[in-house]
Amino acid sequence: MNLASQPPSASSARTAFVVGAGIVGICCAIELRRRGLAVTLLDRLAPAEACSAGNAGILAAHGVVPIGLPGLHAHGAAMLLSRDSPLVLRLGSLHHAVPWVMRMLRSANEPQVHRTATAMKALYGSTVARHQALAAEAGVPELIRAQPGLYVHPEANGIDLAGGLAWQLRREHGAQIEVLEGAALREAEPALSPAYTRGVRMGPMAHTVHPQRLARAYAALAQRLGVAVVRDELRALQPPAGGSGPVQLLAAHQHHTADVVVLATGAWTAPLVRPLGLKLPLLAERGYHVTYADPGLELNHVVSDIAAHVAVTSMEPGLRIAGTEEIGLADAPPDWRRAEVLHRLAQRMFPGARLTQGSRWMGPRPGLPDSLPAIGPVPGVAAVWVAGGHGHLGLTGAPHTGELVARGVCGEPLGLAPGAYSPSRFMGSARSR
Numbered sequence: 417m418n419l420a421s422q423p424p425s426a427s428s429a430r431t432a433f434v435v436g437a438g439i440v441g442i443c444c445a446i447e448l449r450r451r452g453l454a455v456t457l458l459d460r461l462a463p464a465e466a467c468s469a470g471n472a473g474i475l476a477a478h479g480v481v482p483i484g485l486p487g488l489h490a491h492g493a494a495m496l497l498s499r500d501s502p503l504v505l506r507l508g509s510l511h512h513a514v515p516w517v518m519r520m521l522r523s524a525n526e527p528q529v530h531r532t533a534t535a536m537k538a539l540y541g542s543t544v545a546r547h548q549a550l551a552a553e554a555g556v557p558e559l560i561r562a563q564p565g566l567y568v569h570p571e572a573n574g575i576d577l578a579g580g581l582a583w584q585l586r587r588e589h590g591a592q593i594e595v596l597e598g599a600a601l602r603e604a605e606p607a608l609s610p611a612y613t614r615g616v617r618m619g620p621m622a623h624t625v626h627p628q629r630l631a632r633a634y635a636a637l638a639q640r641l642g643v644a645v646v647r648d649e650l651r652a653l654q655p656p657a658g659g660s661g662p663v664q665l666l667a668a669h670q671h672h673t674a675d676v677v678v679l680a681t682g683a684w685t686a687p688l689v690r691p692l693g694l695k696l697p698l699l700a701e702r703g704y705h706v707t708y709a710d711p712g713l714e715l716n717h718v719v720s721d722i723a724a725h726v727a728v729t730s731m732e733p734g735l736r737i738a739g740t741e742e743i744g745l746a747d748a749p750p751d752w753r754r755a756e757v758l759h760r761l762a763q764r765m766f767p768g769a770r771l772t773q774g775s776r777w778m779g780p781r782p783g784l785p786d787s788l789p790a791i792g793p794v795p796g797v798a799a800v801w802v803a804g805g806h807g808h809l810g811l812t813g814a815p816h817t818g819e820l821v822a823r824g825v826c827g828e829p830l831g832l833a834p835g836a837y838s839p840s841r842f843m844g845s846a847r848s849r
């Protein structure tokens with residue numbers, strides 16, 4: 417079952433609850449409200465307090481590379497066991513993380529990777545224009561900067577533009593790529609350590625200089641459009657018996673009803689859909705950032721070290737280094753050794769920066785093992801939709817996801833083939849969480 421084959425039973429919906437006021441839920445609420453539904457945005461926290469608060473801010477129009485690439489099998493085990501590695505398993509969550517990694521490795525084959533890249537491009541390719549339009553409507557156009565990204569590697573021959581599958585995918589999907597070497601690299605990004613001798617500038621691209629302020633401005637826009645924002649924690653859903661009638665939301669403080677419910681609950685989604693018969697292998701791909709309030713420099717690009725899998729962004733709150741991937745449960749305590757790894761990387765990349773007053777943060781990326789989100793109704797429960805699992809690209813994909821959800825709920829044409837994002841794509845396979 418997917419969005420297209422779903423009977424348009426939700427199209428008569430008049431009331432909607434969007435659960436989760438992260439960037440994805442906020443965008444879903446806006447788009448549902450634009451179509452005339454009475455919308456409530458429910459979250460146990462204020463808007464954009466969870467993963468959407470502290471990301472790297474990149475609007476990755478060329479985000480077409482899944483994390484599971486062919487070859488990962490070979491160096492993956494060593495990576496997972498190294499303390500400084502960009503990809504680690506959270507020890508306390510191994511019984512969840514190991515099956516997730518096995519699924520990710522199963523999807524790391526070339527035909528699948530090409531299909532995934534096509535689906536990623538269809539969802540993410542329009543991100544810059546969508547965010548620019550939303551930010552303008554929300555009154556914060558200054559929070560979006562259109563600038564190419566700069567990709568570097570500590571080894572001179574570390575960027576395999578000719579043979580590397582990741583670069584092949586980006587090129588195939590329209591990325592404009594410019595190689596910068598020696599003096600040209602110095603000129604492009606003077607603060608970058610001279611130890612980096614070769615880089616790739618890629619565009620068109622953009623980033624936000626304050627992900628949390630941007631998401632909160634979108635939430636304020638939603639409220640201006642008439643969305644009610646309610647603080648409560650959803651405990652369970654009761655779909656209508658016999659398939660028609662409102663859904664009951666059993667929340668900690670109050671019970672609610674709605675014609676349609678959208679679960680945009682990020683890394684906390686799997687336990688909410690499991691009682692509805694959907695086993696979604698959604699785990700937290702936990703990432704960290706360190707933000708330096710007074711770095712004494714402003715970058716010309718978002719600079720990514722592709723060996724370390726980190727991105728460094730000049731933002732309103734300061735210079736932010738963000739990245740790492742720790743696969744586990746969303747609510748496990750942060751392992752601040754990951755932030756220390758980021759701090760050492762920042763020192764290596766920008767030796768002249770004032771890297772003091774660093775504030776640390778951990779965010780649980782909602783991750784599915786094939787690097788695509790789940791967008792669509794819960795199989796067999798037409799009135800409950802899932803919108804989550806965007807992993808590394810939730811900021812990038814939120815506006816388009818909001819539009820797809822609202823179109824699907826209202827029975828409008830979607831404008832893309834939705835099967836790749838179907839929540840049901842994991843059903844029937846033995847291992848899921």
Ligand SMILES: Cc1cc2nc3c(=O)[nH]c(=O)nc-3n(C[C@H](O)[C@H](O)[C@H](O)COP(=O)(O)OP(=O)(O)OC[C@H]3O[C@@H](n4cnc5c(N)ncnc54)[C@H](O)[C@@H]3O)c2cc1C
Nearest residue numbers: 436438439440467468471472474650682703809810811812
């Ligand atoms: C270090 C790092 C860097 C990143 N960089 C980028 C980047 O450059 N570009 C990009 O596109 N993406 C990036 N991401 C990914 C991006 O931040 C996430 O994909 C995105 O924020 C997910 O948004 P979301 O709305 O799905 O989830 P969240 O923002 O986590 O929101 C989910 C919300 O649901 C609420 N909730 C959950 N369960 C319940 C319940 N039962 N009842 C009520 N409320 C509930 C939570 O309180 C939370 O507010 C990065 C992530 C990290 C960690």
